[in-house]
Amino acid sequence: MVFALIILFHPAFTFRSKTLYLIAYAALFLVVHIPWQIFVLSVSEFTYADWYRIGGASGFSYEFTPKNIAKSTAALLGIMWLFVPQGFARLRDAPSYQRLFAYISSPVPFIGYVWGFVSSRLLYVIAPPMLLISILAIRAWQRKYQIAHVSAAVALNLGWLVLSYKVTL
Structure with missing residues (x-):
């Protein structure tokens, strides 16, 4: 989130470059977290969505x-x-x-x-x-x-x- 805010407020970046950087950071984030959540689901049959559903x-x-x-x-x-x-x-x-x-x-x-x-x-x-x-x-x-x-x-x-x-x- 900090990187996203820094990119959005950076005065030297154009709108296009801000958009591309945000997409790149989102992709890096998702490349790590989606496989991890799939692994957790496959091993324990439990996800963060389940955790929130039952009240944490x-x-x-x-x-x-x-x-x-x-x-x-x-x-x-x-x-x-x-x-x-x-x-x-x-x-x-x-x-x-x-x-x-x-x-x-x-x-x-x-x-x-x-x-x-x-x-x-x-x-x-x-x-x-x-x-x-x-x-x-x-x-x-x-x-x-x-x-x-x-x-x-x-x-x-x-x-x-x-x-x-x-x-x-």
């Missing part, structure tokens, strides 16, 4: 809780979340193409929160645009501070990974 997964009330939402979201970026607001503040001075990309790509991944089931796997789509925004924030720092911060973020995220398996919901 059980356990909505204990999975879709503020605690699980916070835990799953924090697990994605860890300490890098602290720099997302600073990155958005720096966007004001960024070139227009960077602002356009950030404003288009940032809200789209949050669709995961309306899925009805929260897990870190489902929310992974949030990480790429938010990491880009965080990097925009730390980009102006001296190199040694960037290295120290990224090293600390990796260490803290690994610690969070170990700790999150011990946290019960």
Whole structure:
């Protein structure tokens, strides 16, 4: 969806090239997902359509809780979340193409929160645009501070990974 929005809003593409790119991306998407759904149907005689028809997964009330939402979201970026607001503040001075990309790509991944089931796997789509925004924030720092911060973020995220398996919901 992010690629589609970027293509639609790209000022250098003609209507014809936008249409061709969208068809190409749709074909790539369908080439992967249609065979996968056929395989799942052939093995388990169950599809996503069946899953939606019967009301989805059980356990909505204990999975879709503020605690699980916070835990799953924090697990994605860890300490890098602290720099997302600073990155958005720096966007004001960024070139227009960077602002356009950030404003288009940032809200789209949050669709995961309306899925009805929260897990870190489902929310992974949030990480790429938010990491880009965080990097925009730390980009102006001296190199040694960037290295120290990224090293600390990796260490803290690994610690969070170990700790999150011990946290019960």
